[in-house]
Amino acid sequence: MRHFEFAVDHGHAKAVNETLGDVRRLRVSSIIVGLLFAAGAVWLYLRHSPWSYILAAVLAVAAVMSWWVSVWAPRKVGSIEDLYRRGPLVPAMVSETRPRGATILALIDIAKPETAVPHYALVVRNVRALPGHTLTEGERVPSVAVLSDRNTSSTAETWQLVSPMPIAWGTRDRGVLRRAVDAVDPVEWQLLRKNLAVSEKVRGAENERMLIDPHDLPAELLERGDDA
The missing domain is CATH 2.40.410.10 (putative membrane protein from Corynebacterium diphtheriae superfamily)
Structure with missing residues (x-):
């Protein structure tokens, strides 16, 4: 496997590297989706009915999973x-x-x-x-x-x-x-x-x-x- 070594320009990479940009967009969208799920879970919970409690729990789990993706994605990809x-x-x-x-x-x-x-x-x-x-x-x-x-x-x-x-x-x-x-x-x-x-x-x-x-x-x- 052939590798190539060079000094990475961090400022340049942050501005133009589209792989890093894709990861940033995934992270932001995961956070936003998680917030929406969390808001939906709170709204359903406050309706105080058996079915709303169940749906609220489902949305709460979805929110946690979305936030986990926002943390996991950058770590999986690694640094530039x-x-x-x-x-x-x-x-x-x-x-x-x-x-x-x-x-x-x-x-x-x-x-x-x-x-x-x-x-x-x-x-x-x-x-x-x-x-x-x-x-x-x-x-x-x-x-x-x-x-x-x-x-x-x-x-x-x-x-x-x-x-x-x-x-x-x-x-x-x-x-x-x-x-x-x-x-x-x-x-x-x-x-x-x-x-x-x-x-x-x-x-x-x-x-x-x-x-x-x-x-x-x-x-x-x-x-x-x-x-x-």
Whole structure:
């Protein structure tokens, strides 16, 4: 598994990193929903009837669960340093552009560490901005893969949740971005560029990812999987 080290710019990441933004929005929405459930529970409790007590208890439990999510989500994701340190460096490219953002297409091995063979997939992510990059098709966007499962009981060989997180969301230094581009094997950039046309198809696939047939992989990637 290939990693890339650099000094994370906290102020920059807080302002532009959309992964952190997603976590903040989830936390805020969980708190608001919890407050609504709690208010509903109080209202029902004050009606002083057997059925209202039951419903109030149900809403109270829902409120606690919502507030628990607001605490659990940031801890599960970890700090921005954790995300960049744990995630493997992967190639991504701008594959589609829109008036307010773009879609990036990434090449990611979604196999878990204990899996014997690689499972390369094309994964897309819609982004609003990519500081340090031009939003033009084919722009190389070195990223790290954020890998996780929905639950700890999963026994699948591949990660359930996979998303590319651009290095550009963690630093303003263009030298770091160039170094990250060079750290990716040219074979991977070539394979990704070859598949840019399927970006829309990947967007419509389950979990916005599409496995690549091993027969379509360059020998270098298969050898890398064997060596791992």
